[in-house]
Amino acid sequence: MAQSNPPFMSGVPELLLLRLLNEQEMYGYELGRSIKKVTEDAISLGEGVIYPVLHSLERNGSLKSKRKAVGGRNRVYYSLTKKGRDRLEKLHGDWRRIQGGVATAFGGTANA
């Protein structure tokens, strides 16, 4: 057998969060706006999606966090660990494969 599939559509929120945090540390609320911006409004994630993903990513060691008080605000900044970078690469690879597969399926015989 060739290879087993990753859970399919799973992971876009996780993928994007890891992608952004790989560039620079950020906090949850900020990530929400940032995702809208870097996807040019194509994707927007609610806080109810962002925070749980952040927490589970931290739990499994992909992210580390530190609290900072900035201008009277209490923020939790996240950044990638080595494991997080590995995870990012893996998810990105999965994504490219699926994306490529879908593109091929739709490109094969041109349709509307």
Next chain:
Amino acid sequence: MAQSNPPFMSGVPELLLLRLLNEQEMYGYELGRSIKKVTEDAISLGEGVIYPVLHSLERNGSLKSKRKAVGGRNRVYYSLTKKGRDRLEKLHGDWRRIQGGVATAFGGTANA
């Protein structure tokens, strides 16, 4: 507000199934092999994925089915209804948007 997001990861199996059935009627077992082929092995769906999706698609009126006995085999052929074609267009649009958003997010600042 701009627009609400479709459920994220959902829908690649459904999308591919609709895509294939839009070209020609097929039966479940056949669809499994066909998906592997048209995605050039990038994606393969187990029967435990295919049949439930087919059934739910038929339940909601996107697909219609007819039984045929072919060479002693009992097959259930599916084809798209109008509603199924609409559904395909919608899912395809969603997919393009998400795909574009991810591409932009990763393309914005080139990374490995």
Next chain:
DNA sequence: TGAAATACCTATTAGTTCGAGGTATTCTCG
């Protein structure tokens, strides 16, 4: 003062997908 924005969080629900199983028939090959 009061509303909006910032900033965090959780719980519930709904939906998807996966793997593992199950049945039955037909085909192929020794």
Next chain:
DNA sequence: CGAGAATACCTCGAACTAATAGGTATTTCA
């Protein structure tokens, strides 16, 4: 003929995702 592979259908249960809808508290600004 007999055995096993392939065809062809199906369902169940577990695991996981993601969406909505809430909740708290502070700060900013009109």
